[in-house]
Amino acid sequence: xxSVGLHLPTLSVQEGDNSIINCAYSNSASDYFIWYKQESGKxxxxxxxxxxxxxxxxxxxxxxxxxxxxxxxSLQIAATQPGDSAVYFCAxxxxxxxxxxxxxxSVLP
Amino acid sequence: DTAVSQTPKYLxxxxxxxxxxKCEQNLGxxxxxxxxxxxxxxxxxxFSYNNKELIINETVPNRFSPKSPxxxxxxxxINSLELGDSAVYFCAxxxxxxSPLHFGNGTRLTVT
Numbered sequence: 767x768x769s770v771g772l773h774l775p776t777l778s779v780q781e782g783d784n785s786i787i788n789c790a791y792s793n794s795a796s797d798y799f800i801w802y803k804q805e806s807g808k809x810x811x812x813x814x815x816x817x818x819x820x821x822x823x824x825x826x827x828x829x830x831x832x833x834x835x836x837x838x839x840s841l842q843i844a845a846t847q848p849g850d851s852a853v854y855f856c857a858x859x860x861x862x863x864x865x866x867x868x869x870x871x872s873v874l875p
Numbered sequence: 876d877t878a879v880s881q882t883p884k885y886l887x888x889x890x891x892x893x894x895x896x897k898c899e900q901n902l903g904x905x906x907x908x909x910x911x912x913x914x915x916x917x918x919x920x921x922f923s924y925n926n927k928e929l930i931i932n933e934t935v936p937n938r939f940s941p942k943s944p945x946x947x948x949x950x951x952x953i954n955s956l957e958l959g960d961s962a963v964y965f966c967a968x969x970x971x972x973x974s975p976l977h978f979g980n981g982t983r984l985t986v987t
Contacts, residue, residue, distance in 0.1 A: 798973045809879075809965050809978030810918070817973075853916055862931055863908070863967075863976055865918040 778872045785843040787869045789856035794837060798859040801830060801841045804868070805852045813841070815859070848873050878902075881966045881979035888956055889987055896951045896982045898966030906930075907949040908976065909941060910965040918965070924949050925971075956986045 779785045791799070797818035802810035816823045816830045816839075823830050829842040839856050851873045858864045881898040888894050900907065908931075909921040922941045923931035929941070938954045953960060963983050967976040 800975050804916075807980070809967075809980045810976075812975045812977070815975055855918065857976075859975070860972060862920060862923070864920075868916045868918075870916075 775867065776870045776872070778874055779846050780874050781846060781848060783846055785841075785846045785850070785871060787841045787843075787854050787856075787871065789839040789841075789866050791837050791839060791856070791858050791866075793858060793860075793864075794834075796858045796860060799830070799832060799839050800857045800859050801828075801839075802855045802857060802865075803850075803852045804855065810855055813854075843871075846871075846873050848875070879966055879968055879977050879979040881964075881982055883982060884980065885983050885985075887985045887987065890956055890958060892956050893952070893954045894956060894984070895953070896964055896966075896984075898949050898951070898979060900947055900966075900968040900977070902968060902977060904968035904970055904977070905946055906969050906971060907943065907946075908967040908969075909949065909951050910967060910978075912963040912965060912981070914962075921964075922949075922951075953984075956984075958986050960984060961986045 800815040801813045804810045814825045814830050816832050827844045831840045853868045853870050855868050856866045879900045906925045908923045910918050912918050921935050924943045926946045927943045940952045943949045963981045965981045966979040969976045
């Protein structure tokens with residue numbers, strides 16, 4: 767079936783550096799994508815979304831890039847902070863939400 | 876607060892028992908979901924209801940039965956619990972396609 771996957775299962779970055787989390791998807795018909803952040807003991811929280819008619823969208827300290835040609839999605843976090851430590855999921859959001867396996871981001875002091 | 880709330884947060888029970896997890900959303904969403912998250916953090920959809928009607932039923936054992944008394948509630952009943960049912964179960968809701976899911980904080984089920 768269709769799947770959404772991540773290139774790196776874990777990512778460690780120094781506090782203050784930028785983080786980039788990558789995601790590959792396989793359904794070329796998908797037109798809506800979302801990034802979620804999951805902290806320990808909590809449910810996934812919405813960070814930012816992007817529709818297929820865009821290739822970039824910016825939020826507060828976060829940017830999502832969409833490359834439909836290679837079916838790749840990335841989340842960039844600027845000036846990574848300790849509070850950014852969490853598991854990050856990309857999701858392909860059709861009728862049936864499909865999540866990638868997640869990337870654990872660890873922020874080093 | 877507007878939210879998706881599920882109870883209980885923790886559930887420890889023995890094999891063979893029957894248990895229920897409740898979920899309520901006050902966001903006015905029409906569609907509600909149950910997801911199972913395993914120990915490797917993989918999120919897998921189990922069920923989806925739209926306005927009290929089942930629309931998605933993934934390959935889930937018949938021991939799992941969702942019930943939606945109204946569009947704000949989607950409960951999950953599990954019969955004859957097995958060790959492999961141990962996981963975190965998340966309820967979620969959204970307005971419809973092309974809108975984000977809003978998740979509850981999960982129910983950690985431990986079957987001993």
